[in-house]
Amino acid sequence: MTVTPRTGAAMSSAPKEAAAEPAATEPEDLLALDRQVCFALAVASRSVIALYRPLLEPMGITHPQYLVMLALWEQSPLSVKQLSGLLQLDPGTLSPLLKRLEASGYVTRRRDPRDERALAVELTKEGLALREQALRVPPAIMERLDMTADELGALHRSLTRVIAAAAP
Numbered sequence: 001m002t003v004t005p006r007t008g009a010a011m012s013s014a015p016k017e018a019a020a021e022p023a024a025t026e027p028e029d030l031l032a033l034d035r036q037v038c039f040a041l042a043v044a045s046r047s048v049i050a051l052y053r054p055l056l057e058p059m060g061i062t063h064p065q066y067l068v069m070l071a072l073w074e075q076s077p078l079s080v081k082q083l084s085g086l087l088q089l090d091p092g093t094l095s096p097l098l099k100r101l102e103a104s105g106y107v108t109r110r111r112d113p114r115d116e117r118a119l120a121v122e123l124t125k126e127g128l129a130l131r132e133q134a135l136r137v138p139p140a141i142m143e144r145l146d147m148t149a150d151e152l153g154a155l156h157r158s159l160t161r162v163i164a165a166a167a168p
Contacts, residue, residue, distance in 0.1 A: 055137050077122035
């Protein structure tokens with residue numbers, strides 16, 4: 001018998017059994033943080049958006065404003081309702097973004113002549129010209145992530161499936 005140095009308690013000198021290793025059939029901890037899709041998506045989202053900041057700052061826009069501009073570069077004018085749907089943003093969240101883009105001279109907002117209740121958002125010449133600078137953003141992101149266009153395409157398809165499956 002030996003004595004434990006800290007407590008002075010007696011211990012058996014018989015050989016110890018090895019700590020039981022989890023059996024290969026035991027399930028992994030389903031609640032482990034590093035197994036959570038929600039956690040991986042949240043961290044990936046914050047990390048990727050952070051990569052955009054230094055690329056967008058010289059253009060004078062934020063990431064949410066960049067998303068608005070992307071939608072408008074595809075089609076302009078768009079109603080606030082259409083933009084809200086495309087970007088999956090509440091109109092109350094979208095409105096301040098549009099005000100700042102308008103103050104920067106990139107968009108104009110005007111009443112839709114077909115529906116006086118609706119606001120139409122349209123690119124200005126400056127907003128159209130900003131697209132040339134924005135063309136540098138996707139390749140820079142691809143390089144920074146060290147991913148090929150095919151890899152990013154596969155990731156995008158997977159995320160689009162997640163978005164569709166999680167939709168209400």
